[in-house]
Amino acid sequence: MIMEVHQVQYTYSDGTKALEGVNLQIPGGQFTILLGPNGSGKTTFFKVITGLLKPEQGDINIEGRPLQEFSREELYRRIGFVFQDPNDQLFAPTVGDDVAFGPVNLKLPPDEVSKRVRDALEMVGIPHLINKPVHYLSYGQKKRAAIAGVLAMKPGIIILDEPTAGLDPGGVREIMQLLVKLNKKEGISILMATHDVDLVPLYADRIFILHMGHILLAGTPAEVFSRKEIVRGAQLRLPRVAHLAEILANRDHLAVAELPLTIGEARKMILSNVNGDVDAYGS
Amino acid sequence: MHIQDGFLVGKWAVAWYGAASVFVAKGVYDITQRTQKVMAYKPLLGLVSAAVFFISLLPIPVPVTGTSSHPAGTPVAAILVGPFVSMVLSVVALLLQALFFAHGGLSTLGANVFSMGVVGSLTGFGVFWLGRKAGLSLGIAAFLAGAFGDLAVYLSTSFQLALGMPGVHEQSLLRAFLTFLALFMPTQLPLALLEGLVTGGMVTYIAKVRPDILRKLGVVEDVEEGKN
Amino acid sequence: MVKDSYLMVDAFAQRDNVFTRMDARIKVSLSVLALTAVIALPGFILPLIIFALTSSLMLAVRTPLKIVLGRMLPPVILGFVVFLLMTFFHQGSQVLSLKVLGLELEIYREGLVLGTTVLLRIISSVSILLCLSLTTPVHELGYALLWFRIPRVIVEILLLTYRYLFVLWDEGMRIRQAQAMRLGYPDWRNPAGWKKAVNSTSTLMAMVFIRAYDRAENTFAAMQTRGYNGEVTGQRFKKTA
Numbered sequence: 001m002i003m004e005v006h007q008v009q010y011t012y013s014d015g016t017k018a019l020e021g022v023n024l025q026i027p028g029g030q031f032t033i034l035l036g037p038n039g040s041g042k043t044t045f046f047k048v049i050t051g052l053l054k055p056e057q058g059d060i061n062i063e064g065r066p067l068q069e070f071s072r073e074e075l076y077r078r079i080g081f082v083f084q085d086p087n088d089q090l091f092a093p094t095v096g097d098d099v100a101f102g103p104v105n106l107k108l109p110p111d112e113v114s115k116r117v118r119d120a121l122e123m124v125g126i127p128h129l130i131n132k133p134v135h136y137l138s139y140g141q142k143k144r145a146a147i148a149g150v151l152a153m154k155p156g157i158i159i160l161d162e163p164t165a166g167l168d169p170g171g172v173r174e175i176m177q178l179l180v181k182l183n184k185k186e187g188i189s190i191l192m193a194t195h196d197v198d199l200v201p202l203y204a205d206r207i208f209i210l211h212m213g214h215i216l217l218a219g220t221p222a223e224v225f226s227r228k229e230i231v232r233g234a235q236l237r238l239p240r241v242a243h244l245a246e247i248l249a250n251r252d253h254l255a256v257a258e259l260p261l262t263i264g265e266a267r268k269m270i271l272s273n274v275n276g277d278v279d280a281y282g283s
Numbered sequence: 284m285h286i287q288d289g290f291l292v293g294k295w296a297v298a299w300y301g302a303a304s305v306f307v308a309k310g311v312y313d314i315t316q317r318t319q320k321v322m323a324y325k326p327l328l329g330l331v332s333a334a335v336f337f338i339s340l341l342p343i344p345v346p347v348t349g350t351s352s353h354p355a356g357t358p359v360a361a362i363l364v365g366p367f368v369s370m371v372l373s374v375v376a377l378l379l380q381a382l383f384f385a386h387g388g389l390s391t392l393g394a395n396v397f398s399m400g401v402v403g404s405l406t407g408f409g410v411f412w413l414g415r416k417a418g419l420s421l422g423i424a425a426f427l428a429g430a431f432g433d434l435a436v437y438l439s440t441s442f443q444l445a446l447g448m449p450g451v452h453e454q455s456l457l458r459a460f461l462t463f464l465a466l467f468m469p470t471q472l473p474l475a476l477l478e479g480l481v482t483g484g485m486v487t488y489i490a491k492v493r494p495d496i497l498r499k500l501g502v503v504e505d506v507e508e509g510k511n
Numbered sequence: 512m513v514k515d516s517y518l519m520v521d522a523f524a525q526r527d528n529v530f531t532r533m534d535a536r537i538k539v540s541l542s543v544l545a546l547t548a549v550i551a552l553p554g555f556i557l558p559l560i561i562f563a564l565t566s567s568l569m570l571a572v573r574t575p576l577k578i579v580l581g582r583m584l585p586p587v588i589l590g591f592v593v594f595l596l597m598t599f600f601h602q603g604s605q606v607l608s609l610k611v612l613g614l615e616l617e618i619y620r621e622g623l624v625l626g627t628t629v630l631l632r633i634i635s636s637v638s639i640l641l642c643l644s645l646t647t648p649v650h651e652l653g654y655a656l657l658w659f660r661i662p663r664v665i666v667e668i669l670l671l672t673y674r675y676l677f678v679l680w681d682e683g684m685r686i687r688q689a690q691a692m693r694l695g696y697p698d699w700r701n702p703a704g705w706k707k708a709v710n711s712t713s714t715l716m717a718m719v720f721i722r723a724y725d726r727a728e729n730t731f732a733a734m735q736t737r738g739y740n741g742e743v744t745g746q747r748f749k750k751t752a
Binding site: 047052072076079081083087088093106132150 | 521522525648649650653670671673674675677678726729730732733734735736737738739740743
């Protein structure tokens with residue numbers, strides 16, 4: 001387990017209970033999605049597990065060691081946190097300077113700093129923007145630059161708060177593909193928050209549903225979305241294709257053994273119904 | 284209201300640099316000290332500085348002349364972050380203005396920091412502090428701070444201009460001073476009133492919706508302040 | 512409008528040419544030297560020479576006339592007012608006297624000379640600064656200022672201000688447009704409209720300030736996760752062109 005969270009509670013100074021006993025485990029190397037509606041405590045949770053907020057109760061272990069035992073430097077060599085608004089994160093005047101901020105704070109030699117900056121920008125696909133002032137970047141480019149700033153610290157896990165918010169469909173696809181690449185090729189564990197249900201089955205190995213400060217469900221996308229009532233009760237919904245399959249099963253009596261979550265799965269289900277090949281999905 | 288490069292003769296340009304730097308040094312020292320205890324202070328000042336700079340660029344309507352002018356911004360900055368820190372922010376704002384808008388200049392930076400930064404901040408902060416001591420409400424005290432702060436900037440800039448004129452001597456100093464006062468009066472008097480109004484309005488609004496900010500910055504002390 | 516001129520100059524400084532490639536420290540030194548000379552030395556010749564030099568530099572990098580005029584005109588107009596003032600108010604040997612609208616105006620030689628000096632100084636010093644800002648991105652300038660021993664705190668705040676001004680500007684303009692669509696800025700010239708406009712302006716200021724404050728908290732958090740230790744600059748990533 002790269003991260004274990006046990007009974008974490010957090011209350012804001014104005015009395016708002018943001019987290020009321022959150023438990024979860026994240027195995028290393030996986031692509032994990034934290035699904036939750038607005039105000040469910042996703043951002044608070046991320047700030048707590050990255051050591052930015054101190055929980056009033058509960059334990060957090062990173063790589064088997066309690067969070068509080070890490071020095072700041074040790075911690076942020078392991079965990080990278082990408083904020084929702086890239087403007088919060090990119091404070092330096094140019095992209096290169098901003099990405100260099102972390103490595104310089106790790107007191108790496110200058111050669112290593114510039115190597116890391118170049119590698120990180122290469123990985124997120126914007127090496128040409130290295131000397132560009134941040135305010136000339138598009139929103140999508142800013143997101144990439146923010147991810148590069150975290151990558152340059154070479155963390156084992158990257159935590160992203162709503163990385164797809166504010167992007168057009170093309171931008172969402174590009175960012176998600178980038179994250180998949182980081183996960184599969186570089187072996188970096190990914191933990192991201194979103195309320196975009198349709199993204200989940202395409203990318204996630206494992207998901208958690210956070211609602212009103214509690215983890216309601218955990219498991220693979222198929223396991224979690226099979227609990228339809230709980231999902232809907234949490235201000236969320238099924239992926240569109242799953243919803244369609246549900247209607248086809250209930251109203252039109254199509255044979256649906258297991259709710260398809262992706263277009264590929266739905267296609268198989270429909271084809272099997274059309275061709276009468278009931279073996280694949282049962283009757 | 285800034286003095287343009289070229290207006291001040293060399294010795295006065297240097298003298299105002301000297302005078303301003305004493306005060307700015309105190310601001311720099313304060314920030315350095317504070318940052319060692321509160322690391323969040325520097326990013327906070329960066330953002331506050333950007334906000335105050337933005338505010339100083341906003342056109343505000345001057346009804347008398349039918350034109351719009353810009354507030355100094357230092358009185359409200361002094362209320363929010365203290366007079367000496369506000370002076371440091373004015374250095375930044377004036378430097379950026381000189382570079383991007385050709386407002387002010389480099390040789391007159393010292394003079395402008397002195398009038399806008401030092402005089403504006405000290406007057407604004409002093410009036411606000413006195414007003415609060417006298418039991419005035421937050422909004423009224425901020426109004427007076429903004430108005431008198433702006434007025435003080437106008438007076439000191441006129442004085443600097445008169446003093447810095449090449450060839451001015453004792454007899455003509457007063458006349459030059461009065462000339463500049465009269466020249467800028469039509470825009471500066473209503474502008475002072477307006478800077479007071481927007482300063483008062485701004486502080487009142489913050490107190491209404493986010494009193495926690497004013498408490499954290501130490502502008503107000505107790506919880507009740509936000510409810511006026 | 513203000514942002515346009517700001518952005519134009521800023522964008523211009525990002526271009527690639529002989530002057531933008533030059534070390535910012537050299538450009539700052541040259542500018543300060545030229546400014547000092549213009550202000551400290553008497554006579555008309557030096558400001559004129561410098562203005563000729565800066566003009567040819569601006570021509571060489573193909574500065575749009577719009578930028579040059581937009582930036583030169585306001586100070587020059589102000590300079591002209593001063594020129595008139597000095598011409599009329601300075602005592603000395605009279606050159607000529609005019610009667611305008613029943614007022615007797617006397618022009619003195621000393622005033623004329625001083626007025627012209629100030630006007631020329633303004634024109635040439637504005638052009639010096641314009642050249643500096645047209646060829647030097649603000650972050651380059653910031654690092655140059657550090658090298659010149661300008662206190663780190665000032666440079667750090669300068670760079671943060673430069674970075675976040677653009678962000679706040681966009682937010683502020685969105686708020687302003689939202690206010691305008693709900694008639695927050697009626698005609699200034701009638702009292703009711705004026706009052707409303709002042710009100711909207713102060714609300715806008717407060718909202719921008721509040722957003723800046725909240726953003727500072729997030730920025731600080733983001734800096735912490737990348738090992739912030741109290742220093743914002745000094746981690747320059749060097750250009751290797």
